[in-house]
Amino acid sequence: MELALWTYEGPPHVGAMRIATSMRDVHYVIHAPQGDTYADLLFTMIERSQRRPPVTYTTFQARDLGGDTAGLVKTTVQDAYDRFKPAAMMVGESCTAELIQDQPGSLAQGMDLPVPVVPLELPAYSKKENWGASESFYYLVRHILANAPADQIASRPDPADASGRRPLANVLGPTSLGFRCRDDVIEIRKLLNLVGVDVNVVAPLEATTADLLQIPAADFNICLCPEIANTTCKWLKRTFSQPVVATVPIGVGATLDFVREIQEITGIDASAALDAELSRLPWYSRSVDSTYLTGKRLFIFGDGSHVVAAARIAREELAFEVVGIGTFSREMARDVRAAAEALELEALITDDYLDVEEAIANAQPELVLGTQMERHIAKRLGIPCAVISAPVHVQDFPARYSPQVGFEGANVIFDTWVHPLTMGLEEHLLHMFRDDFEFNDQAAPSHLHAGEGAAASEAPAPTTADNPDANSPASWTPDAEQELRKIPFFVRGKARRNTEAYARDAGHPNITIETLYEAKAHYAR
Amino acid sequence: MSSATLCDIPVTLERGQREVFCGLTGIVWLHRKMQDAFFLVVGSRTCAHLLQSAAGVMIFSEPRFATAIMQEKDLAGMADANDELDRIVERLLSRRPDIKTLFLVGSCPSEVIKLDLGRAAQRLSVAYNGQVRVLSYSGSGIETTFTEGEDTCLETMVRAAPQTDEQQLLVVGTLPDVVEDQLERLLDACGITEAAGKLAFFPPRRAETIPAIGPKTRFLLAQPFLNATRRALIGQGAVHIPALFPFGVEGTSAWLHSAARAFDVRKERVDTACAAPVARARKALEHYRHTLQGKTLWFMPDSQLEIPLARFLASECGMQLLEIGVPYLDQQTLSVELPALPENSGIVEGQDVDKQLERLHQATPDLVVCGLGLANPLEAQGVTSKWSIELVFSPIHGFEQVGDLAELFARPLQRKLKLAV
Secondary structure, eight states: OEEESSOSSOOHHHHHHHHHHHSSSEEEEEEOBTTGGGGHHIIIIISOOSSOOSEEEOOBOHHHHTSOHHHHHHHHHHHHHHHHOOSEEEEEEOHHHHHHTOOHHHHHHTTOOSSOEEEOOOOTTTOOHHHHHHHHHHHHHHHHHHHSOGGGSOOOOOGGGOTTSOOEEEEEOOOTTSTTHHHHHHHHHHHHHHHTOEEEEEESTTOOHHHHHHGGGSSEEEESOHHHHHHHHHHHHHHHOOOEEOOOOBSHHHHHHHHHHHHHHHOOOOHHHHHSOOOSHHHHHHSGGGGGGTTOEEEEEESHHHHHHHHHIIIIISOOEEEEEEESOGGGHHHHHHHHHHTTOOOEEOSOHHHHHHHHHHHOOSEEEEOHHHHHHHHHHTOOEEEOSSSOOGGGSOSSOOOOBHHHHHHHHHHHHHTTSOOHHHHHHHHHTTTSTTSSTTSOOTTSOTTTTHHHHHSOOOOTTTSOOTTOOOEEOHHHHHHHHTSOHHHHHHHHHHHHHHHHHHTOSEEOHHHHHHHHHHHOO | OEEEEETTEEEEEEOSOOOOOBGGGGHHHHHHHOTTEEEEEEEOHHHHHHHHHHHGGGOOSSOSEEEEEOOHHHHHOHHHHHHHHHHHHHHHHHHOTTOOEEEEEEOHHHHHTTOOHHHHHHHHHHHTTTSSEEEEEEOOTTTOBTTHHHHHHHHHHHHHSOBOOSOEEEEESOOOHHHHHHHHHHHHHTTHHHHHSOEEEESOSSTTSOOOBOTTEEEEESSTTOHHHHHHHHHTTOEEOOOOOSOHHHHHHHHHHHHHHHTTOOHHHHHHHHHHHHHHHHHHHHHHHHHHTTOEEEEOSOSSOHHHHHHHHHHTTOOEEEEEEESOOOTTTTTTHHHHSOTTOOEEEEOOHHHHHHHHHHHOOSEEEEOHHHHHHHHHTTOOEEETHHHHHSOOOSGGGHHHHHHHHHHHHHHHHHOOO
């Protein structure tokens, strides 16, 4: 058994639901007990989906267990087919049904339905959501392509008469509940058009079963979300000899690499995309206002592909210092470990959010990039945070266009990461005016009447000095405490923590003004 | 479908896909109520995922609930699973020495593999030797529906309660503290507390101090889904005071009057004590009545609050009931509520969600009360909806909340009128 307070990923059948919900004409029947229908709300509430997920559950209860649960599966499959008339069905089970071993996939396959029936076996006690999504997408694509009559499957034009036509690409991986997939699909289409590549099929998001039959017509596949599409892309490479563009184009450097990779595979001239500076990120990052971003300490945690991309952007494109990096995804652990090694860090591979919280607290970053979990952790620790990866809440499905991939994605990322930090010019102003009587944390905002707001700003921030424990026996002398108050309030907490840590390590029982400045020198960079 | 008649109200039984939460959801409000208790679900990743999806953004600290996620190796042998559980509990309790009561909560997988959590709870209670009391109940979807998880939890607590011969009044069902305080003041003012000798609320705010129960205990239910709890209390000798549930002016007045009759308190005394809060509640209700009056209403089966709320919305807000879906119906618990419904209220027990939605679209109600999975798709089809989960998280009982309760239903209708997009 594994103790979980919060989980990064749901069970594998939720991954399968994401594939079914992404597709436009696939219906998924899950053999599952009453209550498992909660998963519908992930789509209808978090993603604000306007339709119910195309999923039917058997919702068995205890009284059904003594009876014919296999019969229940068949009735449910038949009713779902009759009602929804899908072009293909996926049939599987959730964790509880796995234990009663009705094998719903095989049962449904034996029913002679007039549409392809894809049985899903997703071991719920050893695997998780992204794996479930990846396998389901792979099973679906393979089943459709392997069972269709040859004349229904599109074939690739002979490369010999490729002259005069633009190369064709499939974009694989964008999925319902994926991070910014909706906008990434639009942005990747724009980018490919600019490069001179036409899009053949995007799947699974908004694809139909008929679209899947068109997949082999493309010259190559773009694995946009490796968590979802890696297995499928590998199979397509083996089966249809379609090369795979593996670089995920998040960040300016990765986007350029992505274009170069396409250039190599297709032989087209992509200089239009490579030579013009099409993102504002490079100039914004070079501009003097961004000087203050130099060496900002960053902690990055999330799924594999977004973390790896974020690490590169942080180091190469914003000149941040990555002080911690990790993923909850064991499937992506190798990629994240490699990225960590390049940064001379050890990757944190865990799905226990308490471990992540501890690592963040220890690393004392100035900005956290993560999922909704890290957003909550950062909020509790008083650290700015930007969300870069699923799982996310409703506010991370924004109304505005906000892709992550391509040149516009880089612009979005620049804004999203930089805004939580204090703006450069403002930081100078804060220093300049910090001794003004109006400008300190005791003063009420000038636009409020005297007295208003003072109560809020006087509320003491929780400090370790207020909660003495065995680990921080050092006590502040009044002089040092006075000196600490002269430090701008937004870095004061950190100064206090650093000084106390320094005093503890150095064995100083009392913190004097000397200790404060010794600590400042110690932690200077 | 089959039909039966209940207090002259036709009840249709339906079977099919049920779009409801399982009983684990109750942990979300039970752990807020009993702040010295920890809820450990023994289940799967699905259980953990459900809990955090249902709890959503509402709570995010280190919560007082968690899931012991069973893995492949746990399913191999029973002895293994018990050892694993002991190890998890040890880790948990060493992290949280403030925990005085630990609930082991059964789930679908733990029940299908017949993991005996009752015995595990006994074993662990002995092991922690009075430091921590370990209790167990089922929150599984195969045994419980949504609020029924509170019912099974309280049932377990009733069985763990000490005996007493003292006369007392017990108010049973989780209520927000603020509502509990209001009801306590009312019961005092009506002279009911004095006549009863003692007043206690169940569950208590600290699980450590479960109120004693005995043959001189009389109890009022504050929530309509406590069927097993009611039976367990009767089993301990306690006497149920049947009453309307304290929703709306009429429900709250009737609830107090029923208690008064049980303890021979004069009706006039209750009327006097209630006069001012009743006047306030009527005034508050008046703000929303014009919005709700004459509007048609449809309940999808969900929280099990449907019948008393339907009674309130029909009788005090003038709404027309088209269909009242309920996950299950206990006629004894609802013996006073059912006759208070308007004639020809269509009650449907159980669910076949697709058929129900077809009927709903035929009937075109002005407002649908439903779960989170259905609300946005209905809105997208132009059907105004009210999420039922808010009804279990918001204070809605008693006189002082009558206006708030009506407002919950009026808001989506008013919003629809305001929006020009």
